[in-house]
Amino acid sequence: MKLDPAFIFTAMLQLLSSLPVTLFITVVSVFCGLLIGTVVALIRIYRVPVLHPIAAFYVMFFRGTPMLMHLLLVYFGLPMLIDSLAAAFGWSFHSAAIPMLGFVLIAFSLTAGSYLSEVIRAAILSINRGQIEAAYSVGMTTWQALRRIVFPQAFAVSLPNLSNGLIGMLHGSTLAYTVSVVEINAKALIVASTNWKFLEAFIAAALIFWGVTLVIEKAAALLEKRLNTYNRGGVA
Template sequence: MPSFVFGAITVDWDLAARSFWPILQGGLIYTLPLTLISFVFGFILALMMALFRLSKWAVLQWIARIYISIIRGTPLIVQLAIVFYGLPDLGIQLSPIPSAIIALSLNVGGYAAEVIRASILSVPRGQWEAGYTIGMSEAQVLRRVILPQAARVSVPPLSNTFISLVKDTSLASTVTVTELFRRAQEITATNYDFLLLYSEAALIYWIFCFFLSLGQSWMESRLDRYAAPRA
């Protein structure tokens, strides 16, 4: 397939066709699984930190406050560097993928914790009292009454966090994870067609995020359908 010349830009369609699948493969094999695994671990951590923030115990509150402050106050790329390059100084040697999962999970936990906490606080206090009146314990009210309602509120911001995480996984290339962007970098190193290959990587990221956004919209519409009618 011949090259296409547009002004000062020459598009090598042969290179674009040859490179598309390897870059996409990096996204399918590493980017999406890395996103999903990190989000699951990060969500569990975020739920725990949110409950710590809402706890009556000051020690738990301060543990959560300090953790969230550190995560939200430092760049993700620095967190990745500390886990992958810094922990070996303490005798903890991790391969690239576990390092990326740990750093990304910690990052998600710090940001999603405040989303979950706000969602729990958005549930009217009367829901707690209603649970107590039928003999439920605090843990039962939280699990059976509060969290299901908070989940509906938290879906949009948590979905945005998930979609942002897809893009944030590109930083895993700095710790040599051969995800989508790393594949584009490796191919670029052999032919130096930066604009074409990085644009191709950007297109694939956009496709991933576009379909995830559609899934988010579908999920929100389903939740709205079963939401309690407004007064």
């Protein structure tokens, strides 16, 4: 058995057709996870009654269990819940109407939310409390202080960890093939099965993931540099 370098290039061209699916899963999951994580972080920071223990359990459970497990729990559990509610309340909507990609996005968003909540919580707590008190002294509400003062600084602080989370979700998107979503990993299996050149197909997939990861790292580095320049009062 010999390596076929020419087929690596051929496979790469075929795998690129699934790149939009991979990027869609990654971006949507991280965006939704960022929203979930922000809400959960604020609930835990301000210790909102009733919701605080629920948020703490959510973070503990999802950070303590594998990402694949989250996908399988959503994939098998959510249809049962939806169909049971539909039968009980007479809804016309059933789980069969949800595409496979929908289950992937729900599961991965919940996973991302649990990890990003800790990133956001640490970033918010790193901001000097005196700045928030100063905002209160000039008549700002808590939401105004968070939006105008805390969140911009917290974003700059958490940017390296946020980019790591984005890269982690990019790599984790390969698990979507377990529920028949054709992303790069699944496409590599399909391409390889046509002529049994699995090594070449997965080398091609690895090169694509590596390339996208490098783009994310470079973009995050440029954004971090720009934010640091702005925070020092320089000219970007």
